[in-house]
Amino acid sequence: MSQSHSFDKSYLEDGKGFKSWFFTHDHKRLGVMYLWAIGIFFVLAAIASFLIRFEHLTPGQTIVDAQTYNVLFTLHGAVMVFLFIVPGVAASFGNFLIPLMIGARDVIFPKLNLYSFWIYCAGAIIFLIALAAPADTGWTFYTPYSIDTGANVILVTFGVFVLGFSSILTGINFIVSIHKLRAPGLTWDRLPLFCWAAYATSLLQVLATPVVGITLLLLIGERYFGLGFFDPAKGGDPVLFQHFFWFYSHPAVYIMILPAMGIISEVIPVFSRKPIFGYKAIAYSSLAIALISFLVWGHHMFVSGQSKLINIIFSVITFAVAVPTAIKVFNWLWTMYKGSIELSAAMLYSLAFIFLFTIGGLTGLFLGALAADVHLHDTYFVVAHMHYVMIGGTVFGLFSAIHFWYPKMWGKMFDEFKAKIAFVLIFIGFNVVFFPQFILGTLGMPRRYFNYSPEFTTLHQISTYGTWILGIGFIIMLYALLKPISDKAEANPYESASLEWSMPSPPPTLNFEKIPTLTASTYDYGTKLEQEA
Amino acid sequence: MNWLPTSASTFAPEVDFVLWLVTIISVVSCILIGFLLIYFVIKYKKKSDNDQTPAITHDSFLETLWTVIPTILCIVIFIYGYVYYDRYTTVPQNAYEINVTAKKWIWTFDYPNGKKTLGELYVPANKPIRLVMTSEDVLHSFFVPAFRVKQDVIGNRYTFINFTATKEGEFKVYCTEYCGSSHSNMLAKVHVLPELEYLKWESGESAKTSKIASDMPLDQIGKQLYSDKGCVACHSIDGAAGVGPSWKGLYNAKRIFTDGTSAAADENYLKESILYPGEKMVEGYGPVMPSYKGLLDDAEITALIEYIKTLK
Numbered sequence: 001m002s003q004s005h006s007f008d009k010s011y012l013e014d015g016k017g018f019k020s021w022f023f024t025h026d027h028k029r030l031g032v033m034y035l036w037a038i039g040i041f042f043v044l045a046a047i048a049s050f051l052i053r054f055e056h057l058t059p060g061q062t063i064v065d066a067q068t069y070n071v072l073f074t075l076h077g078a079v080m081v082f083l084f085i086v087p088g089v090a091a092s093f094g095n096f097l098i099p100l101m102i103g104a105r106d107v108i109f110p111k112l113n114l115y116s117f118w119i120y121c122a123g124a125i126i127f128l129i130a131l132a133a134p135a136d137t138g139w140t141f142y143t144p145y146s147i148d149t150g151a152n153v154i155l156v157t158f159g160v161f162v163l164g165f166s167s168i169l170t171g172i173n174f175i176v177s178i179h180k181l182r183a184p185g186l187t188w189d190r191l192p193l194f195c196w197a198a199y200a201t202s203l204l205q206v207l208a209t210p211v212v213g214i215t216l217l218l219l220i221g222e223r224y225f226g227l228g229f230f231d232p233a234k235g236g237d238p239v240l241f242q243h244f245f246w247f248y249s250h251p252a253v254y255i256m257i258l259p260a261m262g263i264i265s266e267v268i269p270v271f272s273r274k275p276i277f278g279y280k281a282i283a284y285s286s287l288a289i290a291l292i293s294f295l296v297w298g299h300h301m302f303v304s305g306q307s308k309l310i311n312i313i314f315s316v317i318t319f320a321v322a323v324p325t326a327i328k329v330f331n332w333l334w335t336m337y338k339g340s341i342e343l344s345a346a347m348l349y350s351l352a353f354i355f356l357f358t359i360g361g362l363t364g365l366f367l368g369a370l371a372a373d374v375h376l377h378d379t380y381f382v383v384a385h386m387h388y389v390m391i392g393g394t395v396f397g398l399f400s401a402i403h404f405w406y407p408k409m410w411g412k413m414f415d416e417f418k419a420k421i422a423f424v425l426i427f428i429g430f431n432v433v434f435f436p437q438f439i440l441g442t443l444g445m446p447r448r449y450f451n452y453s454p455e456f457t458t459l460h461q462i463s464t465y466g467t468w469i470l471g472i473g474f475i476i477m478l479y480a481l482l483k484p485i486s487d488k489a490e491a492n493p494y495e496s497a498s499l500e501w502s503m504p505s506p507p508p509t510l511n512f513e514k515i516p517t518l519t520a521s522t523y524d525y526g527t528k529l530e531q532e533a
Numbered sequence: 534m535n536w537l538p539t540s541a542s543t544f545a546p547e548v549d550f551v552l553w554l555v556t557i558i559s560v561v562s563c564i565l566i567g568f569l570l571i572y573f574v575i576k577y578k579k580k581s582d583n584d585q586t587p588a589i590t591h592d593s594f595l596e597t598l599w600t601v602i603p604t605i606l607c608i609v610i611f612i613y614g615y616v617y618y619d620r621y622t623t624v625p626q627n628a629y630e631i632n633v634t635a636k637k638w639i640w641t642f643d644y645p646n647g648k649k650t651l652g653e654l655y656v657p658a659n660k661p662i663r664l665v666m667t668s669e670d671v672l673h674s675f676f677v678p679a680f681r682v683k684q685d686v687i688g689n690r691y692t693f694i695n696f697t698a699t700k701e702g703e704f705k706v707y708c709t710e711y712c713g714s715s716h717s718n719m720l721a722k723v724h725v726l727p728e729l730e731y732l733k734w735e736s737g738e739s740a741k742t743s744k745i746a747s748d749m750p751l752d753q754i755g756k757q758l759y760s761d762k763g764c765v766a767c768h769s770i771d772g773a774a775g776v777g778p779s780w781k782g783l784y785n786a787k788r789i790f791t792d793g794t795s796a797a798a799d800e801n802y803l804k805e806s807i808l809y810p811g812e813k814m815v816e817g818y819g820p821v822m823p824s825y826k827g828l829l830d831d832a833e834i835t836a837l838i839e840y841i842k843t844l845k
Contacts, residue, residue: 066714066715066717142711145671148671149713272586275590276590278590280591308619312618319607322603323604327599334592336574337589338577338587339577340577340580341578342579343574351574355567358566365558366551368611369551369555371547371548371614372552374618374681375548375678378676379709439536442537443537444707446676447709452717526586526587527588
C-alpha cells in the first residue's frame with residue numbers, strides 16, 4: 001500500500017478490495033474487521049440462544065430433542081465465549097482506539113497485529129468445521145464427559161487453542177504499545193481509562209491464556225492417546241481439569257468485562273461534561289481486579305469436591321474482589337453529579353451498564369457466600385448472574401462503544417431516535433429474559449436442563465417472551481446503525497477532550513500528521529473550582 | 534410469589550437466612566444506585582451548550598465511605614456464609630450412613646442393612662444422615678432443593694453430604710452436573726419418614742410403596758413406577774429416541790437382537806429385560822441398563838408390563 005498520501009485519505013478509502021483489507025497493517029481496519037467478525041459470531045450464538053429459549057416454552061420437547069438441545073447450549077456458550085466476548089471489545093475497539101488515544105500512528109507491531117487477526121480467522125474456521133459433528137459438552141468441556149462423548153471435542157478445543165494465540169499476541173502488542181508509543185505529555189496518570197482497562201486486560205490475556213491452551217492440549221492427548229490426567233477410570237482426577245480450566249476462565253471473565261468498564265469510563269465524562277471521578281481509583285482498581293482475579297478461580301468449584309479449607313480461602317478472596325468493583329460503580333455514578341447530562345444512545349447504554357452490572361455484581365455476593373452457593377450452584381441463578389455481567393455489562397458496554405465511536409469509525413451519523421427505541425426494547429427485553437431466571441434458580445431449577453418440572457413453566461415462558469422483545473430490539477438497533485442518516489461526521493461531534501477526536505472522522509490511515517503533545521488530562525471538562533484540593 | 538422452595542432440613546433455614554440477608558443488602562443497594570442514577574439524570578439534565586460544570590475529580594470522604602461500607606458488608610456476608618457452611622460440612626456424630634452411586638442416569642442407594650433402592654432415597658426424619666457418594670461414569674451432582682444441599686459426585690473418589698431432614702414427605706432430587714442426553718431426566722426422590730415408620734420400612738415390614746393405593750389399577754401403578762424407578766431417564770413413552778428403546782408400541786413388537794435372532798416383546802421378554810437387561814441386546818443399543826433384580830418385586834414388574842401394554 002502506498003503510504004505517501006496517508007494523511008489526506010481516510011483509512012476507509014485508502015485502498016479498496018479484499019486484499020487491501022485482508023493484508024492491511026492498519027490497526028483501524030483490523031479493529032473494524034474484528035468488529036464485523038465478533039458481530040457475526042454474536043448473531044450466530046444469539047440465534048442458538050433464541051432456539052434454546054424457544055425450546056423452554058413448554059416442559060419436555062417443544063422444537064428439538066435432548067441431544068440437539070445439548071449441542072445448542074454448547075454452541076451458544078462456546079461461540080459467545082471464545083469467538084465473541086473474549087476477543088470482543090479488546091480486539092475490536094482496543095485495536096481501533098488504543099493508537100488513536102495514545103497519540104500513535106499504529107500499534108507497535110503492526111505486522112504481528114495482522115497475524116493475530118489471521119490466527120483468529122484460522123481458529124474460527126476450525127470451530128466452524130467442528131460444527132459438522134458438534135460438541136455436546138457445554139463450553140466448559142468438563143472431564144470425564146468430554147473424554148467419553150462421541151462428539152467432535154478435539155476440533156473444538158483445538159479451535160480454542162488456536163484462538164488463544166491470537167489473544168496472547170494481541171495482548172503483547174497492546175502492552176508494549178502503551179508502554180512505548182504514548183505521545184509526549186501523555187503520562188500514565190493522563191492515560192485514558194479505556195487504555196488502562198485494555199492494559200489490564202492484556203496482562204490477563206498474556207498470563208492466563210497459555211494455561212487454557214495447555215489444558216486443552218492435555219484433553220486432546222487424553223482423547224487421542226488415552227493419557228489419564230483427568231479420567232477417574234485411569235486413576236486421573238477430573239477435578240484437576242476444573243482447576244486448570246477455571247484458572248484461565250475466571251481471569252477470562254475480567255478479560256471480558258474490563259474493556260467494557262473502560263468504555264463507560266470514556267462515555268460518561270463526555271456526556272456529563274465532567275472529569276471522571278476518582279481517576280486513580282478506577283485505573284488502579286482495574287489492575288487490582290486483574291491481579292486478584294487470578295486468585296478466585298476456586299469459587300466456581302465450591303461443590304466440586306475440593307477441600308473445605310480451600311473453599312473458605314476462595315470465598316474470602318472472592319469478597320475481596322467485590323470491593324474494587326463496588327468502588328468503580330460509585331465513581332461512575334459520581335462523575336454525573338452536578339454535570340450537564342445528555343442522554344445520547346451511547347450514554348443510555350453506559351447508564352444501563354451501571355445499573356445492570358450492579359445487579360450482576362450484587363448477585364455475585366450470593367454465590368461467593370459458601371452456604372448460599374451450595375444451594376445456588378449450577379442452577380439458573382448462576383445463569384442469570386453471569387448474563388447480567390456479560391450482557392448487562394460487556395454487551396451493553398460494547399453497544400455503547402459502537403454508538404459512541406460510530407462517527408469516528410465510519411465518518412457517518414446514525415439516527416439517535418431509532419437507536420434509543422432499540423435501546424429501550426433491548427433493556428426491557430434483557431430484564432424480562434434474565435430476571436425470572438434468578439427466581440428459577442433460587443427455586444432449584446438446574447441449568448443445562450432440556451426438560452423441567454411443570455411448576456417452573458410460567459417463569460420459563462416469561463423468560464422466553466423476553467427473548468422476542470430483545471430480538472426486535474437487536475434488529476432495530478442494526479437497522480439504525482446500518483442505515484446512517486448523514487454521510488458526514490464532524491471531527492469531534494461531542495466535544496470530547498480525548499485524542500481520538502482530534503483528527504478528522506474517519507481518521508486518515510496514519511492518524512496523526514504531527515504527533516501531538518499533551519498538556520492536560522484527557523478528561524479536561526468543567527471549570528476548576530478554587531476550593532478544590 | 535414464593536421465591537424459595539420448601540424448607541425441610543436443619544440447613545435450609547440457615548441458607549435462607551443468608552439468602553435473605555444478601556437479598557436485603559442487594560435490594561437496598563440497587564434502589565440507592567438506581568435512584569441516584571435517575572435523580573442525577575433529571576436534576577443535572579443538559580440545559581444548554583454553555584452549561585457550567587464543576588471539575589470535581591475526587592472527594593476523600595465519599596471515597597472512604599463507599600470503600601468502607603461495602604467492605605464491612607462483604608465481611609458480614611462472608612462470615613454468615615462461612616459459619617453455616619462450616620456447620621453443614623462438619624460430620625455429625627452418630628450419622629446414619631447411606632451409600633449413593635450415580636450412573637448415567639440413575640441414582641442407586643445402599644442402606645446399612647443391605648437394602649438397596651433405585652431412584653428413591655428413604656431417610657428417617659430428625660436424624661443426622663451422611664451420604665457417601667461416588668460415580669461409576671461421568672460427573673454428576675446430587676441436589677435436593679428442599680434441603681438446600683448439593684454436592685458433585687465423582688468417579689474413583691467419595692464425596693459427602695450431611696443433612697438432617699426436619700419435615701416428613703417427598704422431596705425432589707436433581708442431577709446438577711451436566712451428564713449427557715438424559716441429564717434433565719436424572720431425577721430421584723427423597724422420602725422422609727417418621728423414625729418408627731422408617732425402621733419398619735428398613736426391615737421390610739411395611740409396604741414400601743406406601744403412596745400406591747392397593748385399589749389402584751395395575752397400569753396406573755406401573756405409570757407411577759415408571760417415573761419413580763428411573764425408567765423415565767432412558768425410555769420415552771411417546772416414541773422419541775432415547776438411550777433405551779421407547780416404550781411406545783413396544784408391547785408385542787418384533788425385536789432384532791445383536792446376535793441376529795429376533796423375538797416379540799411379550800410379557801416374558803419384558804420381564805427378562807427388566808431383570809437381566811444384558812441377556813438380549815436389541816440392535817443399536819448399548820449395555821447400559823442396570824439389572825432391576827431385587828429392586829422391583831414381581832407385582833411391580835407386572836404393573837410395569839401392564840403400563841407398557843397401554844402405550845400403543
